[in-house]
Amino acid sequence: MNKKKVLIIDDEESFCKLVKMNLELDESFRVETATDGKKGLELAKRFKPDVIILDIMMPKMSGFEVLEKMKKDPQTITIPVVMLSAKEDLDFQVKAAQLYDELYLVKPIDAPTLKAKIEEVLTRRGIK
Amino acid sequence: MLDVKDIRDSLNKFIIDPLMVVDGQKNICMVNEALRYLVGYKEGELVGKKVEIIFADSEKSLLKKSNVEKLIGTGTILNIETYYQTKDGREIPVLFSSSLMRGQDDDDSWVVCTARDITERKKVEEELRAAYEQIKEAQDQLVQAEKLNAIGLLASGVAHEVKNPLGIIIQGINYLQAKFPNSKGDINNTFSMMMESANRANRIVNTLLDFAKAKKLEVKLEDINTILESALELVKANIKFENINIETDKKKNIPRIFVDKNRLEQVFVNLIMNAVQAMSEKGKIFIRSYDKVLSEPKQGISGRNDYFKAGEKVLVIEIADTGEGIPPEVFKKLFNPFFTTKGLHGGSGIGLYVSRNIIDLHKGLIEIQSTEGKGTKVSIFLRVPKERRQNE
Numbered sequence: 001m002n003k004k005k006v007l008i009i010d011d012e013e014s015f016c017k018l019v020k021m022n023l024e025l026d027e028s029f030r031v032e033t034a035t036d037g038k039k040g041l042e043l044a045k046r047f048k049p050d051v052i053i054l055d056i057m058m059p060k061m062s063g064f065e066v067l068e069k070m071k072k073d074p075q076t077i078t079i080p081v082v083m084l085s086a087k088e089d090l091d092f093q094v095k096a097a098q099l100y101d102e103l104y105l106v107k108p109i110d111a112p113t114l115k116a117k118i119e120e121v122l123t124r125r126g127i128k
Numbered sequence: 129m130l131d132v133k134d135i136r137d138s139l140n141k142f143i144i145d146p147l148m149v150v151d152g153q154k155n156i157c158m159v160n161e162a163l164r165y166l167v168g169y170k171e172g173e174l175v176g177k178k179v180e181i182i183f184a185d186s187e188k189s190l191l192k193k194s195n196v197e198k199l200i201g202t203g204t205i206l207n208i209e210t211y212y213q214t215k216d217g218r219e220i221p222v223l224f225s226s227s228l229m230r231g232q233d234d235d236d237s238w239v240v241c242t243a244r245d246i247t248e249r250k251k252v253e254e255e256l257r258a259a260y261e262q263i264k265e266a267q268d269q270l271v272q273a274e275k276l277n278a279i280g281l282l283a284s285g286v287a288h289e290v291k292n293p294l295g296i297i298i299q300g301i302n303y304l305q306a307k308f309p310n311s312k313g314d315i316n317n318t319f320s321m322m323m324e325s326a327n328r329a330n331r332i333v334n335t336l337l338d339f340a341k342a343k344k345l346e347v348k349l350e351d352i353n354t355i356l357e358s359a360l361e362l363v364k365a366n367i368k369f370e371n372i373n374i375e376t377d378k379k380k381n382i383p384r385i386f387v388d389k390n391r392l393e394q395v396f397v398n399l400i401m402n403a404v405q406a407m408s409e410k411g412k413i414f415i416r417s418y419d420k421v422l423s424e425p426k427q428g429i430s431g432r433n434d435y436f437k438a439g440e441k442v443l444v445i446e447i448a449d450t451g452e453g454i455p456p457e458v459f460k461k462l463f464n465p466f467f468t469t470k471g472l473h474g475g476s477g478i479g480l481y482v483s484r485n486i487i488d489l490h491k492g493l494i495e496i497q498s499t500e501g502k503g504t505k506v507s508i509f510l511r512v513p514k515e516r517r518q519n520e
Contacts, residue, residue, distance in 0.1 A: 018296060057288065086289075086291035086292050087287075107292060107294070108291055108298045109298070110298050111306070
């Protein structure tokens with residue numbers, strides 16, 4: 001069975017670990033994590049995830065900078081992204097939704113809800 | 129050459145301050161024209177009368193035994209602010225002084241009373257006091273606004289820092305629940321308590337964020353009763369109502385008005401939750417909605433620009449409880465941000481503050497009536513625009 005590949009890019013290492021642990025309780029998921037934008041971009045090209053969970057407020061490179069670079073790179077341009085942030089900022093949401101047609105979720109989010117949202121994005125992209 | 133009578137007549141006529149002479153039995157023996165003019169009596173109407181006729185009802189204490197004794201003891205009373213009363217009942221502020229004129233024996237004494245009309249001075253003092261109050265209020269509002277602005281900035285900064293660890297806690301609890309799916313008793317209860325606490329912390333952070341935001345309203349033509357129902361459903365989903373009876377009386381076909389549904393729902397949820405929490409064990413909550421034309425102007429208790437004119441049509445939403453009521457010392461602090469009587473397990477103390485701000489944004493007003501030991505009724509008044517009235 002082809003596992004659904006998820007990449008989590010978030011500077012909170014514990015959050016990355018726990019989301020990975022929760023998603024991998026379901027054997028149909030395989031999860032990789034990166035704790036900064038640069039590593040995340042490299043991993044996105046190598047790992048070729050079906051979906052990326054991307055934190056917005058990160059040091060060095062923000063989630064939106066990561067997203068912009070991904071959308072300019074042919075290797076990552078088509079990967080759907082779920083933006084995740086502790087900041088419920090209307091501008092962020094509009095930017096995520098209108099500019100990139102990406103899903104924007106607000107932390108804290110529980111595991112069942114996050115998984116449901118990931119599956120929703122994957123289904124929309126025809127990945128089951 | 130002037131004789132004594134001429135001098136007395138001249139004094140009577142030309143002394144500009146009101147003057148009277150009173151004998152030992154408190155009878156008025158003599159008054160000058162200035163006094164008659166001040167209190168509105170004609171010549172002959174005061175002489176022979178008891179001196180009480182001159183003093184305003186609230187000031188009769190000046191004639192108390194202790195004051196009379198002081199006068200006899202010291203011989204003078206100087207510059208006391210008091211009130212004279214005119215023939216037609218008006219009170220005039222005066223600066224009162226008196227001196228004792230001793231005769232040959234105790235029965236042969238008189239008191240000479242002079243008074244200066246200080247109406248103008250009082251008026252200026254009152255204007256100054258009002259101006260001072262206005263400046264003080266403006267300064268308080270400025271300080272409050274700055275304080276709230278600082279709290280807002282702090283809240284949004286802290287919110288981000290708190291939401292990240294909360295996300296980790298919630299994901300951690302989810303993982304443990306998944307790893308121990310058959311847990312019962314204490315373990316299961318512990319998971320539930322941890323999750324509930326994390327969710328509560330998140331709710332508090334969200335409320336703080338609401339407080340920090342100066343959100344604009346997203347208004348649409350809405351049915352208030354529908355919003356009330358959805359608020360009630362939300363509360364019912366979160367609170368056990370085992371011993372609390374809820375009665376609703378929503379008037380059908382009340383006019384739809386332009387409101388922000390979500391923000392108004394937030395207000396109703398806050399108020400219903402307050403009503404629930406006001407009743408420690410059991411009681412009743414009455415929720416009522418109706419429209420009416422105001423018979424008199426209505427001023428909100430917030431003392432801001434929330435008022436309605438007589439004749440305006442309004443929607444009224446009432447949420448009443450049979451709880452403990454609000455003590456007077458608490459009542460005046462109700463709308464202060466971060467003021468709560470609910471302790472650690474209650475709210476954050478900004479529910480009513482946020483609610484009032486939302487109603488303010490809708491140009492409505494909140495009115496609270498409370499009787500200790502009986503309960504509290506919160507009424508919200510929202511304006512029905514004239515064009516809506518024409519379309520009805």
